[in-house]
Amino acid sequence: MNILIAGVNKSYGDFVALDNINVSLPTGQLTALLGPSGGGKSTLLRIIAGLESADSGSVEIEGIDATKLPPQKRNVGFVFQHYAVFKHMTVAKNVAFGLEIRKRPKAEVKTKVAELLELVHLSQFAHRLPSQLSGGQRQRLALARALAVEPNVLLLDEPFGALDAKVRKELRDWLRRLHDEVHVTTVFVTHDQEEALEVADEIVVINEGRIEQVGTPDQLYDEPANDFVMGFLGEVTRLGPFRLRPHDIELSTTPGAPGVLSGVIERSLRVGFEVRLAVDVEGQGEPALVVLSRTHARALDLEVGTRVWLRPTAGATSVPVLEVASA
Amino acid sequence: MAETSIRSRKGPVTYLLRIFVITYLAVLVIWPLWEVGQQTFFPPDRGAGGGFGAFVERLSDPSVSYAFNLTATVAFWSVVINTVFGVGISLLIVRYRFPGRRILSVLVDLPMSVSPVVVGLALVLAYSTGQGWFGSALASVGFYIIGTTPGLIMATAFVSLPLVIREVVPVLEEIGTDAELAASSLGATGWQTFRRITLPSIKWAVVYGVVLSMARSLGEFGAVKIVSPGAEFRGETATLLIQNRYTNYQEPTAYAAAFVLVLASVLALVVVSLIRKEDHV
Amino acid sequence: MTQTLVASPPPARPAGRGPGRAGRPGRRGRGSAANGGLFRLTPTSGLGLGVALVWFSVLVMLPLAAVIGAAAEGGWASFWGTLTDAQTFAALRLTVVEAFLVTVVNAFVGTVVAWVLVRDHFWGKRVLDVVIDIPFALPTIVAGLVLLSLWGPDSPVGVNIVNTREGIFLALLFVTLPFVVRTVQPVLIELDADVEEAAASLGASRFTTFRRVILPSLVPAIAAGSSLGFARAISEFGSLVLISGNTPYQTEVASLKILKFLEGDNQAGAAAVAVLLLLVAVVTIVALDLISRRVARRG
Numbered sequence: 001m002n003i004l005i006a007g008v009n010k011s012y013g014d015f016v017a018l019d020n021i022n023v024s025l026p027t028g029q030l031t032a033l034l035g036p037s038g039g040g041k042s043t044l045l046r047i048i049a050g051l052e053s054a055d056s057g058s059v060e061i062e063g064i065d066a067t068k069l070p071p072q073k074r075n076v077g078f079v080f081q082h083y084a085v086f087k088h089m090t091v092a093k094n095v096a097f098g099l100e101i102r103k104r105p106k107a108e109v110k111t112k113v114a115e116l117l118e119l120v121h122l123s124q125f126a127h128r129l130p131s132q133l134s135g136g137q138r139q140r141l142a143l144a145r146a147l148a149v150e151p152n153v154l155l156l157d158e159p160f161g162a163l164d165a166k167v168r169k170e171l172r173d174w175l176r177r178l179h180d181e182v183h184v185t186t187v188f189v190t191h192d193q194e195e196a197l198e199v200a201d202e203i204v205v206i207n208e209g210r211i212e213q214v215g216t217p218d219q220l221y222d223e224p225a226n227d228f229v230m231g232f233l234g235e236v237t238r239l240g241p242f243r244l245r246p247h248d249i250e251l252s253t254t255p256g257a258p259g260v261l262s263g264v265i266e267r268s269l270r271v272g273f274e275v276r277l278a279v280d281v282e283g284q285g286e287p288a289l290v291v292l293s294r295t296h297a298r299a300l301d302l303e304v305g306t307r308v309w310l311r312p313t314a315g316a317t318s319v320p321v322l323e324v325a326s327a
Numbered sequence: 328m329a330e331t332s333i334r335s336r337k338g339p340v341t342y343l344l345r346i347f348v349i350t351y352l353a354v355l356v357i358w359p360l361w362e363v364g365q366q367t368f369f370p371p372d373r374g375a376g377g378g379f380g381a382f383v384e385r386l387s388d389p390s391v392s393y394a395f396n397l398t399a400t401v402a403f404w405s406v407v408i409n410t411v412f413g414v415g416i417s418l419l420i421v422r423y424r425f426p427g428r429r430i431l432s433v434l435v436d437l438p439m440s441v442s443p444v445v446v447g448l449a450l451v452l453a454y455s456t457g458q459g460w461f462g463s464a465l466a467s468v469g470f471y472i473i474g475t476t477p478g479l480i481m482a483t484a485f486v487s488l489p490l491v492i493r494e495v496v497p498v499l500e501e502i503g504t505d506a507e508l509a510a511s512s513l514g515a516t517g518w519q520t521f522r523r524i525t526l527p528s529i530k531w532a533v534v535y536g537v538v539l540s541m542a543r544s545l546g547e548f549g550a551v552k553i554v555s556p557g558a559e560f561r562g563e564t565a566t567l568l569i570q571n572r573y574t575n576y577q578e579p580t581a582y583a584a585a586f587v588l589v590l591a592s593v594l595a596l597v598v599v600s601l602i603r604k605e606d607h608v
Numbered sequence: 609m610t611q612t613l614v615a616s617p618p619p620a621r622p623a624g625r626g627p628g629r630a631g632r633p634g635r636r637g638r639g640s641a642a643n644g645g646l647f648r649l650t651p652t653s654g655l656g657l658g659v660a661l662v663w664f665s666v667l668v669m670l671p672l673a674a675v676i677g678a679a680a681e682g683g684w685a686s687f688w689g690t691l692t693d694a695q696t697f698a699a700l701r702l703t704v705v706e707a708f709l710v711t712v713v714n715a716f717v718g719t720v721v722a723w724v725l726v727r728d729h730f731w732g733k734r735v736l737d738v739v740i741d742i743p744f745a746l747p748t749i750v751a752g753l754v755l756l757s758l759w760g761p762d763s764p765v766g767v768n769i770v771n772t773r774e775g776i777f778l779a780l781l782f783v784t785l786p787f788v789v790r791t792v793q794p795v796l797i798e799l800d801a802d803v804e805e806a807a808a809s810l811g812a813s814r815f816t817t818f819r820r821v822i823l824p825s826l827v828p829a830i831a832a833g834s835s836l837g838f839a840r841a842i843s844e845f846g847s848l849v850l851i852s853g854n855t856p857y858q859t860e861v862a863s864l865k866i867l868k869f870l871e872g873d874n875q876a877g878a879a880a881v882a883v884l885l886l887l888v889a890v891v892t893i894v895a896l897d898l899i900s901r902r903v904a905r906r907g
Contacts, residue, residue: 084505098513442843449671546747
């Protein structure tokens with residue numbers, strides 16, 4: 001019982017949006033489709049919702065072949081980046097819409113709407129128009145509206161993309177808590193790796209129409225399948241033949257064991273509690289980036305021009321540099 | 328917009344231009360309009376009565392009421408047809424993909440640019456019983472277009488065809504498809520989505536287009552002139568009546584009818600400006 | 609109230625119906641399905657399209673085709689012969705000359721009117737703003753009558769324009785008044801103040817600022833408004849019926865010539881002139897499309 005996507009292709013003219021996608025999204029989990037803009041993740045989500053049809057391949061939702069089903073029959077909830085609230089209806093009417101379409105008894109609709117508005121903390125705004133709500137409130141309204149019809153699957157397309165950073169962070173935490181309460185299978189699209197790492201149970205990384213890797217946040221971060229996934233999930237630098245994260249480089253001011261590379265500090269920048277160093281490593285085109293805590297850096301008495309020795313920390317995540325990538 | 332110091336500085340040129348524009352509009356538009364009122368309520372000489380009573384009396388002449396009734400009927404049907412057609416074709420052009428869509432969107436704009444005389448001529452050449460391409464075929468099934476009320480409706484519908492479309496298309500494009508898609512993912516059928524989501528969003532644009540079509544339909548002259556027999560009690564619409572009476576030295580009646588149409592146009596202008604305001608709230 | 613009754617596609621309108629919308633690949637995110645906001649036809653919408661196309665053909669396309677057919681019936685020689693017939697040619701020439709003169713006046717006066725309505729502030733300005741639309745809102749025959757009430761046989765100032773070329777000029781000036789005003793007005797409103805301030809700070813006089821900075825940005829709007837006005841003037845009929853007098857070689861214009869041909873049962877002649885007017889209409893639409901494309905490209 002899950003969402004099963006098999007052999008899905010989609011192109012617009014010459015542009016290939018999705019290239020033979022096969023993936024299974026588990027029931028009851030919060031899954032993120034993560035990737036850069038234009039990589040095909042929104043298209044995949046819209047194909048799951050039936051808002052768009054695939055050129056080939058099949059979509060199965062909770063054991064039912066939904067490939068040919070129109071969006072009305074899929075029983076999915078869809079939340080749009082720009083909310084897509086019905087501007088001419090009150091908040092309560094918006095939430096009630098799907099239930100009224102299904103001709104549920106009035107009393108039932110009323111209770112259900114009240115319940116959902118309570119859930120998204122919009123009870124006191126029930127009789128306002130969406131234009132009187134803030135962006136974050138509109139997005140919660142859109143969420144309540146989608147949940148009202150008790151969908152098998154909840155799909156969110158860049159749900160927090162149009163909100164400012166602070167509200168985005170709040171809503172992100174709130175979505176995670178909501179999911180723990182409601183437990184509906186949820187898939188959301190995002191291009192923000194922090195958002196995906198923080199909220200999702202499972203992440204599907206999509207780039208240029210292909211799936212790069214599927215896994216839990218930890219798996220992705222610690223065992224990236226390739227250069228792209230590693231680079232997309234966090235900052236990456238180069239040290240000798242490897243790419244690795246800047247905080248996974250150990251720095252000392254004395255020469256050490258064999259395999260240690262030496263270099264000279266080129267630039268030093270303090271950002272809040274950390275210090276970021278660019279080290280010109282001998283025999284390496286690009287400088288290596290090292291991140292240290294401020295206390296550590298002060299203890300080592302580092303400044304521009306200091307000679308240092310670098311090596312990966314034990315257990316550091318690294319991938320070999322591809323010749324093409326290092327050019 | 329806040330006026331900047333550069334823009335708000337007034338020199339002699341400002342006043343010169345202001346006086347020029349006021350004079351120009353006064354002489355070209357305002358004064359003649361004032362004179363229409365004068366001619367309507369205080370007709371010069373010829374023993375014609377003046378005042379409001381005489382005005383009403385001229386309008387209550389049976390041939391005049393016939394003309395206004397006919398104009399109302401024709402305008403009503405052409406507006407109904409154009410509204411249904413206009414909303415439908417706007418949806419198709421904006422929301423759907425089909426071959427020839429671009430060409431169609433340009434072609435639906437054409438009727439406004441065609442001279443009304445050409446419109447009348449075109450309908451005659453296509454549908455008149457004597458010379459039209461399809462006239463004889465239609466006549467053989469007992470259907471006549473030229474010289475009848477359906478012909479007047481067609482001529483009027485032709486010239487006002489793009490008005491609803493022009494208002495609805497930009498609004499449809501602006502509102503986008505998100506709300507409609509959201510409705511369908513919530514289980515609404517196509518018709519439910521249209522009635523409950525799309526229609527409320529384009530409501531004011533439709534009303535606006537209807538008012539414009541109505542104004543245009545009430546006042547259509549050229550196309551109607553050609554497809555109508557144009558005789559008293561026989562296809563004589565209000566605009567044709569004005570021409571006929573004026574050329575038959577019954578100016579007071581012509582002016583009375585014209586005054587009514589002037590009022591209708593000004594009313595349309597007022598309604599339109601009110602709708603614009605409503606729309607922007 | 610701007611851009612109200614003038615039924616013109618203003619050039620500044622976002623190019624929704626314009627170029628580059630259909631079939632743009634991979635448009636994603638806001639507002640529309642990734643395929644440019646377009647759905648595939650369903651059986652219901654397909655049926656709707658069919659009905660709409662049939663009605664549009666019956667009402668518009670077939671009759672217009674019939675005009676072209678009638679004009680082409682006698683062959684090129686007959687078509688050409690009709691148009692170059694001395695009397696017809698005189699009517700066509702008069703129409704074009706009058707329309708051209710009116711357009712020139714409108715390009716100038718319309719811009720001035722728009723300027724005053726946007727930049728000046730005085731009591732009664734809002735009334736003038738509404739007055740601009742009246743000539744367009746009036747039924748054409750009423751427009752003719754309105755002018756005759758002041759400049760006709762019963763003129764209170766003793767000027768009678770009936771059956772004169774000046775009369776035709778005045779009538780055309782009246783009905784085309786809103787075109788340039790209503791296309792220039794919105795552009796003038798949108799114009800950024802800082803550009804003018806920059807010009808002023810660089811030492812430009814107000815006139816130089818207008819000529820070198822403001823006017824160039826108004827040119828597309830003036831051109832669009834003018835071509836709309838020109839097309840309207842060429843095809844004007846209703847307002848001229850009572851005024852022109854219809855004297856051959858003197859005050860006969862193209863649209864009235866069509867009527868005369870038709871009344872004389874000369875369909876081919878009427879159709880020949882009509883095709884010419886149709887051509888003007890099509891050229892205007894294309895010209896406007898080009899102007900709006902250029903404006904859109906400039907951003």
